[in-house]
Amino acid sequence: DIQMSQSPSSLSASVGDRVTVTCRASQGISNYLAWYQQKPGKVPKLLIYAASTLQSGVPSRFSGSGSGTDFTLTISSLQPEDVATYYCQNYNSAPSITFGQGTRLEIK
Amino acid sequence: EVQLLESGGGLVQPGGSLRLSCAASGFTFSSYAMSWVRQAPGKGLEWVSSISGSGGSAYYADSVKGRFTVSRDNSKNTLSLQMNSLRAEDTAVYYCAKLRSMDVVAATNYWGQGTLVTVSS
Numbered sequence: 001d002i003q004m005s006q007s008p009s010s011l012s013a014s015v016g017d018r019v020t021v022t023c024r025a026s027q028g029i030s031n032y033l034a035w036y037q038q039k040p041g042k043v044p045k046l047l048i049y050a051a052s053t054l055q056s057g058v059p060s061r062f063s064g065s066g067s068g069t070d071f072t073l074t075i076s077s078l079q080p081e082d083v084a085t086y087y088c089q090n091y092n093s094a095p096s097i098t099f100g101q102g103t104r105l106e107i108k
Numbered sequence: 109e110v111q112l113l114e115s116g117g118g119l120v121q122p123g124g125s126l127r128l129s130c131a132a133s134g135f136t137f138s139s140y141a142m143s144w145v146r147q148a149p150g151k152g153l154e155w156v157s158s159i160s161g162s163g164g165s166a167y168y169a170d171s172v173k174g175r176f177t178v179s180r181d182n183s184k185n186t187l188s189l190q191m192n193s194l195r196a197e198d199t200a201v202y203y204c205a206k207l208r209s210m211d212v213v214a215a216t217n218y219w220g221q222g223t224l225v226t227v228s229s
Binding site for chain 1: 165
């Protein structure tokens, strides 16, 4: 099975900061990588798919990069509404579809 | 507007069975693969199962393989998850999710509100 490892597990940043979350796959997954945002008490929301394609309606301050085993989610200027837990997901092949353990983002 | 409405959750004893359903609307159901994803209380997301748009291919996480069965009725726009031999560790909110393509190799672009399954004596 492909394991997904996210870092950090939690972080605190100030409004306006540039924030980066990293996701590493245990083996190469090309660009079959998605990022989701889950706000407290809400359902997950797709932010990025195919490692770097922004889902329609998602603010442009969110971006994704990477290929193979190393991926990054970047928020260029952190906003208060970005408080959430962020998950990466590998969908390279079934049944090895896995989520990272999540990164909890808070405002400092 | 895409809508996914889960039902069938509840309290069940260990070893028992439960059948979850998801009523889909707002899109051409047969053109998209679907998944079940669960989230234990206070924990992260866990993929459970996916099924292709035609229903011809289905996949399961190792943790549920042999106990859960996913199916779909494209004539009724309904996705189902039959859960047998339930364990305490199956306790979670179960989300019905729509994928971006007919194939299961795709990201999830819509999620239902979830239905809570509690396995306890």
